[in-house]
Amino acid sequence: MKRAITPTQVERVMRDDDFIVSKTSPKGIITYGNPIFVEFSGYTEEELLGSQHNIIRHPDMPRSAFKLAWDTIAAGKEFFAYVKNMSKDGGYYWVFAHITPDFDANGQILGYTSVRRCPKRPAIEIISSVYASMLAAEKAAGARDAIAAGTDVLLSVLNDKGMSYEELIFAL
Numbered sequence: 237m238k239r240a241i242t243p244t245q246v247e248r249v250m251r252d253d254d255f256i257v258s259k260t261s262p263k264g265i266i267t268y269g270n271p272i273f274v275e276f277s278g279y280t281e282e283e284l285l286g287s288q289h290n291i292i293r294h295p296d297m298p299r300s301a302f303k304l305a306w307d308t309i310a311a312g313k314e315f316f317a318y319v320k321n322m323s324k325d326g327g328y329y330w331v332f333a334h335i336t337p338d339f340d341a342n343g344q345i346l347g348y349t350s351v352r353r354c355p356k357r358p359a360i361e362i363i364s365s366v367y368a369s370m371l372a373a374e375k376a377a378g379a380r381d382a383i384a385a386g387t388d389v390l391l392s393v394l395n396d397k398g399m400s401y402e403e404l405i406f407a408l
């Protein structure tokens with residue numbers, strides 16, 4: 237269950253050698269979290285296991301960013317993203333996430349694994365302003381058209397830079 241949490245400005249910063257790892261079912265239900273995930277999320281392992289991964293969703297993150305993530309991993313591809321997450325106490329922490337599908341012997345998706353490491357500070361500044369524009373466009377468009385509006389903002393940023401999504405992420 238997702239609780240109503242008021243975000244605060246308190247940041248937790250990942251250490252250079254930290255890895256936050258979680259695994260989910262194909263529908264995004266958490267099936268594993270390592271101790272560093274427990275530490276940064278502020279939830280106990282018992283609270284995390286069986287919850288939807290949106291339990292740590294931060295309201296500053298645009299919906300269209302997650303749509304792109306799900307479209308990519310559900311197609312069997314890996315996905316990289318900078319993500320702002322919210323801890324149980326309302327604090328936040330930035331991660332650089334690599335999400336990969338886990339396949340069975342027949343090539344069916346069994347679930348997903350995400351490994352996150354400490355993001356570069358200048359990258360956070362750039363991507364957070366892209367996310368803020370995407371979020372503003374989503375809010376202005378209203379719920380029904382939010383995803384399309386947020387995606388359009390991202391596509392125009394990529395178009396201006398002449399880069400693919402992955403090229404932008406790795407150039408940050």
Ligand SMILES: Cc1cc2nc3c(=O)[nH]c(=O)nc-3n(C[C@H](O)[C@H](O)[C@H](O)COP(=O)(O)O)c2cc1C
Nearest residue numbers: 260264289290292293294302319321335348349350
């Ligand atoms: C393996 C995996 C890891 C994920 N990690 C995060 C994460 O760190 N933060 C997050 O907000 N969503 C994460 N998600 C996406 C969530 O499942 C969800 O789509 C997102 O929080 C948006 O929630 P909403 O659809 O309720 O708005 C992850 C999904 C998967 C499959």
